[in-house]
Amino acid sequence: MVKILMVRASYNPNLYLSYAAPLSPQKAMSMCSSFFPVQFGAKPISCSPIKPQFCVQVAAFSSQESKDELPTRVGFLGLGIMGSPMAQNLIRAGCDVTVWNRTKSKCDPLISLGAKYKPSPEEVAASCDITFAMLADPESAVDVACGKQGAASGMSPGKGYVDVSTVDGPTSSLISARIQSTGALFLEAPVSGSKKPAEDGKLIFLTAGDKSLYETAAPYLDLMGKSRFYLGEVGNGAAMKLVVNMIMGSMMASFSEGLLLSEKVGLDPSILVEVISQGAISAPMYSMKGPSMVKSLYPTAFPLKHQQKDLRLALGLAESVSQPTPVTAAANELYKVAKSKGLSDDDFSAVIEALKAKLQ
Numbered sequence: 001m002v003k004i005l006m007v008r009a010s011y012n013p014n015l016y017l018s019y020a021a022p023l024s025p026q027k028a029m030s031m032c033s034s035f036f037p038v039q040f041g042a043k044p045i046s047c048s049p050i051k052p053q054f055c056v057q058v059a060a061f062s063s064q065e066s067k068d069e070l071p072t073r074v075g076f077l078g079l080g081i082m083g084s085p086m087a088q089n090l091i092r093a094g095c096d097v098t099v100w101n102r103t104k105s106k107c108d109p110l111i112s113l114g115a116k117y118k119p120s121p122e123e124v125a126a127s128c129d130i131t132f133a134m135l136a137d138p139e140s141a142v143d144v145a146c147g148k149q150g151a152a153s154g155m156s157p158g159k160g161y162v163d164v165s166t167v168d169g170p171t172s173s174l175i176s177a178r179i180q181s182t183g184a185l186f187l188e189a190p191v192s193g194s195k196k197p198a199e200d201g202k203l204i205f206l207t208a209g210d211k212s213l214y215e216t217a218a219p220y221l222d223l224m225g226k227s228r229f230y231l232g233e234v235g236n237g238a239a240m241k242l243v244v245n246m247i248m249g250s251m252m253a254s255f256s257e258g259l260l261l262s263e264k265v266g267l268d269p270s271i272l273v274e275v276i277s278q279g280a281i282s283a284p285m286y287s288m289k290g291p292s293m294v295k296s297l298y299p300t301a302f303p304l305k306h307q308q309k310d311l312r313l314a315l316g317l318a319e320s321v322s323q324p325t326p327v328t329a330a331a332n333e334l335y336k337v338a339k340s341k342g343l344s345d346d347d348f349s350a351v352i353e354a355l356k357a358k359l360q
C-alpha cells in the first residue's frame with residue numbers, strides 16, 4: 001500500500017473551519033490532486049484536521065483500490081468559460097474524462113491534463129457512462145444533444161446525460177425526452193456561480209429530473225460545486241436558475257444607474273461602492289464588479305449576451321404564468337442596447353455602457 005501524506009497549512013481560521021468539516025472522498029481527492037496532480041486514482045483512507053491552533057490539515061491517501069473509487073467514464077461537451085474549468089476539476093480529481101468542443105483547440109489544454117478526446121458528442125456519449133454538457137443557449141444545447149452526431153445518438157440504457165447549460169424548461173424537456181427515448185437517464189443541473197467559482201469547484205447546482213442519476217452524478221457535482229439542490233421534475237432546475245439570473249440582471253442594471261447618477265451629481269462612484277458594501281444591499285457582485293465598472297473595464301466572467309438570453313428566457317417563463325415582471329422587462333431592454341453596441345462578449349457589467357449612450 002502506498003500512502004501519500006498531504007499537509008496543508010494555513011493561518012486563516014475560516015479556511016481551517018471549512019476544511020475541518022468532514023470531507024467527501026472526492027473533495028479530499030480533489031484537494032490532494034491539486035498538490036499531487038499525478039496521483040490520479042488515489043483513494044483517501046482518512047481525512048482529519050490536526051493541530052487546529054496552526055490550522056494544519058493532514059489527509060492520508062492510499063493508491064490501493066483506486067479503480068473502485070472512480071470507475072465511471074465521464075464525458076464533457078462544451079469547453080467555454082464555464083465548461084473548461086469544470087472539466088478540469090474532474091480531471092484533476094482523477095476522473096476518466098473524455099471531452100469534445102465545437103472549436104477543437106479548446107480541448108487541447110484538457111487533453112494535456114490527461115483528458116481523452118472524441119470528435120463528436122455522439123462518440124463521447126457512446127464511450128462514457130455519464131456525459132455533462134455546458135453549452136451557450138437553448139439552440140446549441142438542443143443541437144449538441146439531439147442533432148446529427150449529437151449525444152443522444154450515442155446514448156443507451158445504463159448511461160446518463162446531465163445538462164448543466166442555462167436553458168428554459170421546454171428546451172430541457174425536449175432534450176430529456178430525446179435522451180430518455182434511448183433508454184438513458186436525464187438530469188438538468190444548471191449552475192449558479194461564475195468563472196471563479198467554476199475554477200474553485202464552488203458552483204451551486206440546481207438539479208431536476210431523474211433522481212437515480214442525481215445520486216450517481218452527486219460525487220461529480222461535488223467535485224465541481226459547493227452545494228446542490230434537487231428540485232423534482234425536469235424544468236424546475238431551469239426555472240430556478242432563470243429566476244436567480246432574472247434578479248441578478250435587474251440588480252446589475254440598477255447598480256449601473258446608481259453609479260452613473262452618483263458621478264453626475266458630483267459624488268465619487270468608488271465611495272458609493274464602498275458604502276453599498278457596508279449596508280443592507282451589500283452583495284459580492286457589487287464589490288467584485290464595481291471597481292472595474294468605475295474604470296469602464298469589463299473583463300468577461302459572465303458574457304453579456306448570456307445574461308440577456310437569461311432575461312429573455314425569464315420573461316418567457318413569467319409570460320407562461322401571467323406574472324408581471326416590469327423591472328425585468330426594462331432591464332432586458334438595456335442589455336439589448338448593450339448588445340447592439342457590440343458588447344455581447346464583454347462581461348454583463350458592461351450593461352452600464354447602455355446608459356452612457358446618447359439618446360437617439
Ligand SMILES: NC(=O)C1=CN([C@@H]2O[C@H](COP(=O)(O)OP(=O)(O)OC[C@H]3O[C@@H](n4cnc5c(N)ncnc54)[C@H](OP(=O)(O)O)[C@@H]3O)[C@@H](O)[C@H]2O)C=CC1
Nearest residue numbers: 078079080081082102103135136140166194195301302306
Ligand atoms: N459564464 C458564467 O458566469 C456562467 C454561465 N452560465 C451558463 O453556462 C453556459 C455556458 O456559459 P459560458 O461557458 O460562460 O459560455 P461560453 O460562451 O464561454 O461557452 C459556450 C460554449 O457553447 C459552445 N457552443 C456555442 N454554440 C454552439 C453550437 N451551435 N454548437 C456547439 N457548441 C456551441 C461553445 O463552443 P465554441 O467554443 O466552439 O464557441 C462553448 O463551448 C451558458 O448557458 C451560460 O448562460 C451559467 C453560470 C455562470
Ligand SMILES: O=CCCC(=O)O
Nearest residue numbers: 166192193194245302
Ligand atoms: O449564469 C451566470 C451566473 C453568474 C453568477 O452566478 O455569478
